[in-house]
Amino acid sequence: MSQWEIRMSGSRGVAYFYNPATKASVWETPDGLTEEEVKKLPGAELLTRPVKVRASHLLVKHSGSRNPSSWRQAKITCSKAEAIETLRKYQSQINGSHERFAELAKEYSDCSSARMGGDLGVFGSGQMQKPFENAAFALKIGEMSDIVETESGVHLILRTE
Ligand SMILES: N=C(N)NCCC[C@H](NC(=O)[C@@H]1CCC/C1=C\[C@H](COP(=O)(O)O)NC(=O)[C@@H](N)Cc1ccccc1)C(N)=O
Numbered sequence: 001m002s003q004w005e006i007r008m009s010g011s012r013g014v015a016y017f018y019n020p021a022t023k024a025s026v027w028e029t030p031d032g033l034t035e036e037e038v039k040k041l042p043g044a045e046l047l048t049r050p051v052k053v054r055a056s057h058l059l060v061k062h063s064g065s066r067n068p069s070s071w072r073q074a075k076i077t078c079s080k081a082e083a084i085e086t087l088r089k090y091q092s093q094i095n096g097s098h099e100r101f102a103e104l105a106k107e108y109s110d111c112s113s114a115r116m117g118g119d120l121g122v123f124g125s126g127q128m129q130k131p132f133e134n135a136a137f138a139l140k141i142g143e144m145s146d147i148v149e150t151e152s153g154v155h156l157i158l159r160t161e
Contacts, residue, residue, distance in 0.1 A: 003020070004033065004041055005018055005019075005043050006038075006043030007025075008046050008049070015043070015047050017029065050137060052123065053136050053139075053159055054120070054121060054122045054159070054160045055119075055120055055157050056102065056118035056157070056158045057105070057113065057118050057120060057132075057158070059111040059152060060090075060109075060153055060154050061076045061083065063078065064079075067152065088147070101118065101144065102118060102119075129151060131148055131150050132157070135155075136159055139159035141160065144156060144159075
């Protein structure tokens with residue numbers, strides 16, 4: 001059976017099967033593929049991708065951010081490297097604690113969501129910048145991301161629902 005792979009369709013956020021050799025794309029599991037074989041296909045993680053998530057984040061902006069200003073600092077001048085270093089420091093202080101995450105987001109996040117401990121509410125595919133969306137949607141509930149870079153700056157993400 002020529003190799004199938006799993007891809008995500010546009011903004012509908014629904015996974016489908018694609019066969020690069022035959023260029024066939026089908027919504028349902030191709031005949032002859034067992035459940036076990038499907039789980040081993042490239043892109044299999046997309047099959048368990050949620051439709052919507054709720055997440056909090058701690059954003060540290062830098063001079064290269066698309067909007068280098070926030071409630072904390074009118075003109076943000078730190079370099080991207082310094083922002084990453086700062087976020088690493090917060091990451092080690094958080095050390096997996098959801099409470100610490102919310103406390104540090106409230107105090108240090110350069111996003112207006114800081115006042116809600118970083119909570120962004122529920123969002124679906126197509127709402128956030130792709131690197132942020134992909135990282136948030138790949139997290140299990142309660143899991144924290146490593147450092148994620150977007151046009152806004154560098155983030156730590158905690159998936160809460
Ligand atoms: N709930 C939504 N749909 N709100 C629109 C999101 C727009 C989206 N934003 C992002 O992808 C990044 C990642 C998370 C926050 C964020 C960026 C910025 C900060 O960066 P900056 O734009 O200065 O570069 N914060 C926001 O947008 C805030 N309104 C998020 C928020 C705050 C309070 C409550 C809910 C949501 C985008 N497509 O640009």
